[in-house]
Amino acid sequence: MKQQIEALLQAAIAELKAAAAIPADLQPRIQLDRPRDKSHGDFATNLALMLAKPAKQNPRALAEAIIAAIPENNVLAKTDIAGPGFINFTVNQGQLIAQLNAAWADERCGVPLAEQPQTVVIDYSSPNLAKEMHVGHLRSTIIGDAVARTLSLQGHKVIPQNHVGDWGTQFGMLLAHMEDTLQEGNSEALELADLETFYKAAKKRFDDEEGFADRARALVVKLQSGDAYCKQLWQQFIDTSLAHCQEVYDRLGVQLNRSHVMAESAYNDDLANVVTDLTEKGLLVENQGAKCVFLDEFKGKENEPLPIIVQKKDGGYLYATSDLAAVRYRVGTLQADRAIYVVDARQSLHFQQIFTLSRKAGYADASTSLEHLGFGMVLGKDGRPYKSRDGGVTKLADLLDEAERRAAELIASKGTDLSAEEQANVARVVGIAAVKYADLSKNRTSDYVFDWDTMLSFEGNTAPYLLYAYTRVYSIFQKAGLQLHEVTGDFVLATEQDETLANKLAQFPEIIASVGNKGMPHFLCGYMFELAGAFSSFYEACPILNADDAALQQSRLKLAALTARILQQGLALLGIKTLEKM
Ligand code: ARG
Numbered sequence: 001m002k003q004q005i006e007a008l009l010q011a012a013i014a015e016l017k018a019a020a021a022i023p024a025d026l027q028p029r030i031q032l033d034r035p036r037d038k039s040h041g042d043f044a045t046n047l048a049l050m051l052a053k054p055a056k057q058n059p060r061a062l063a064e065a066i067i068a069a070i071p072e073n074n075v076l077a078k079t080d081i082a083g084p085g086f087i088n089f090t091v092n093q094g095q096l097i098a099q100l101n102a103a104w105a106d107e108r109c110g111v112p113l114a115e116q117p118q119t120v121v122i123d124y125s126s127p128n129l130a131k132e133m134h135v136g137h138l139r140s141t142i143i144g145d146a147v148a149r150t151l152s153l154q155g156h157k158v159i160p161q162n163h164v165g166d167w168g169t170q171f172g173m174l175l176a177h178m179e180d181t182l183q184e185g186n187s188e189a190l191e192l193a194d195l196e197t198f199y200k201a202a203k204k205r206f207d208d209e210e211g212f213a214d215r216a217r218a219l220v221v222k223l224q225s226g227d228a229y230c231k232q233l234w235q236q237f238i239d240t241s242l243a244h245c246q247e248v249y250d251r252l253g254v255q256l257n258r259s260h261v262m263a264e265s266a267y268n269d270d271l272a273n274v275v276t277d278l279t280e281k282g283l284l285v286e287n288q289g290a291k292c293v294f295l296d297e298f299k300g301k302e303n304e305p306l307p308i309i310v311q312k313k314d315g316g317y318l319y320a321t322s323d324l325a326a327v328r329y330r331v332g333t334l335q336a337d338r339a340i341y342v343v344d345a346r347q348s349l350h351f352q353q354i355f356t357l358s359r360k361a362g363y364a365d366a367s368t369s370l371e372h373l374g375f376g377m378v379l380g381k382d383g384r385p386y387k388s389r390d391g392g393v394t395k396l397a398d399l400l401d402e403a404e405r406r407a408a409e410l411i412a413s414k415g416t417d418l419s420a421e422e423q424a425n426v427a428r429v430v431g432i433a434a435v436k437y438a439d440l441s442k443n444r445t446s447d448y449v450f451d452w453d454t455m456l457s458f459e460g461n462t463a464p465y466l467l468y469a470y471t472r473v474y475s476i477f478q479k480a481g482l483q484l485h486e487v488t489g490d491f492v493l494a495t496e497q498d499e500t501l502a503n504k505l506a507q508f509p510e511i512i513a514s515v516g517n518k519g520m521p522h523f524l525c526g527y528m529f530e531l532a533g534a535f536s537s538f539y540e541a542c543p544i545l546n547a548d549d550a551a552l553q554q555s556r557l558k559l560a561a562l563t564a565r566i567l568q569q570g571l572a573l574l575g576i577k578t579l580e581k582m
Contacts, residue, residue, distance in 0.1 A: 001099055002510045004075045005043055005089055006030050012069035013047075021065055022055040034507065041080065041088035042503060048085040059085030093493060099506045100491045104558065109566050110509045113155035118337035120151050121159045121330040125249075125256055126343070128165030129241040129263075130174060132195040133248050134393040135386050135450075136344070139375045142436050142575065143444055144342040145254040146521040147373070149573045154516050159334055160260040163326060164245075166238050167265040169316075171223065172216035175233050177202035179219075182233075195241060196395060224268070224316075238263075248396050252432060253575040267325035271317040274324050275310055281361055289313035297356055298349070308353045320354060327358040331368050338369045340519060345374030345445065373519040376447035378439070386450050400432060402452075407431030410456055410464075411582070418581065426582050430456075430464055433576045437463035440574050441525035461529040463576065466567060469532035470578045472539070473564040476557075480545055484561040489554030497538040498559065504534040505562050508570075521574060528570045535563045 048063035103110030124144020292307035351372035408427035438455035
């Protein structure tokens with residue numbers, strides 16, 4: 001619907017240009033919004049206000065001219081000018097019903113397949129393997145998963161890349177400590193020990209124990225030059241660490257697995273090539289022994305040039321070097337049309353530098369979109385980075401345990417007729433969903449406060465609220481002895497509430513389009529919250545099973561079923577399962 005109105009406006013603009021009513025070189029970006037207030041119609045645009053100045057015209061007069069130039073169509077029932085020159089559109093009910101019919105018949109609830117499917121490489125989760133996954137890895141992992149699922153639904157070819165950090169200098173001390181642990185005959189120690197403790201022990205020895213640091217450094221050099229013994233030791237560590245990650249992914253309902261791991265180490269053999277290539281292209285300079293690139297686009301606070309260091313004085317490579325190799329691989333080998341990086345916003349400068357340099361070096365041309373989807377931090381109630389009770393970083397596994405425990409208490413406190421087994425399942429789903437949803441429903445670019453009480457509340461834009469809304473619709477069908485798809489008949493929009501709900505349902509494809517474009521899952525959450533609200537108002541005002549006549553009853557059942565399907569589809573895009581009872 002939105003696209004159809006956009007197309008009508010494009011046609012109107014073209015018409016006005018052809019008639020020389022506005023300058024031919026104007027390329028306005030058409031913005032269509034859904035007004036909050038129903039009296040402003042179904043869509044509104046500020047197009048006339050935007051064009052007034054460059055076209056040197058009065059905005060209201062221009063709005064009239066635009067309306068007059070809109071081609072004949074059966075999409076719009078009414079067009080009005082409001083305020084200083086907004087144009088409000090009211091959609092033809094026949095069109096709305098046609099859209100509902102299409103959504104009803106479609107397994108993707110009306111989400112169209114992309115006309116030009118893209119190859120989208122998406123880098124997410126990407127933890128450093130030296131430690132266990134902690135709360136800081138939550139955001140990248142679940143935002144990336146939601147964006148990946150959304151793009152797949154739209155028919156794009158999605159290639160996840162888990163760019164795990166497995167190659168830094170820290171591995172030297174881990175290997176040294178591991179060597180000793182294994183020599184003491186503690187072969188199970190590594191498997192069972194939690195990595196956090198292991199890391200701390202190694203770090204302590206690195207800082208305090210004579211000779212240990214030198215041994216650690218020597219081991220890294222051996223490892224990086226391909227020594228078989230070191231490699232085997234290292235591989236054992238990496239396998240253990242990845243197994244820990246996989247447990248977390250499975251619990252979170254995130255689709256990542258071993259096949260998506262494309263570690264930093266995988267680029268090792270290509271790093272020298274990157275340096276040679278940048279040298280040949282005349283982009284590298286030596287600065288105090290290190291090989292650097294200086295780009296005019298990046299300056300420090302005092303306007304001093306900022307280097308991107310690609311090789312240290314001692315010959316070692318850096319984070320930036322493997323990211324350059326990764327761009328070459330993603331664009332050159334994987335043929336990405338879009339390469340997306342879901343990484344902490346604090347790495348924004350790094351990615352801007354990598355992207356700019358990649359374009360200069362020809363690793364990505366203008367047809368490839370390179371996008372850093374940055375996100376803010378998870379904060380505690382004190383407004384500081386979220387910490388565990390003992391003041392350390394919170395392991396993700398522990399956080400999820402606590403979520404499940406709290407959800408179980410919540411379910412028990414509500415009084416329930418579910419069996420113990422069912423209750424345990426509900427607690428698992430609700431607990432994990434609450435943590436994920438609390439994160440995904442926030443604008444990813446901001447920091448947010450992690451708060452158990454709000455995320456486990458049945459009120460507001462929360463997972464429990466939406467899961468419950470789904471069970472409510474589901475129970476109507478149970479009562480009627482029907483399956484969701486077992487309704488027939490036409491959509492009849494008899495009252496304002498029927499129509500409001502219908503309008504919300506028809507909006508789903510637009511929302512998915514914007515989540516896919518901008519990589520913003522919170523658009524979807526906000527939408528589902530509104531949809532559940534529209535359903536509530538509808539359910540209060542409009543009898544379903546006791547509707548006045550059979551046709552209205554069928555229509556309302558269909559609206560309810562489509563609500564359930566869209567909630568299920570939407571939650572599935574966030575990697576959240578729905579429940580039939582809770
Ligand atoms: N391992 C890095 C970290 O934990 C994130 C890697 C993100 N991806 C990338 N291609 N740089 O900070």
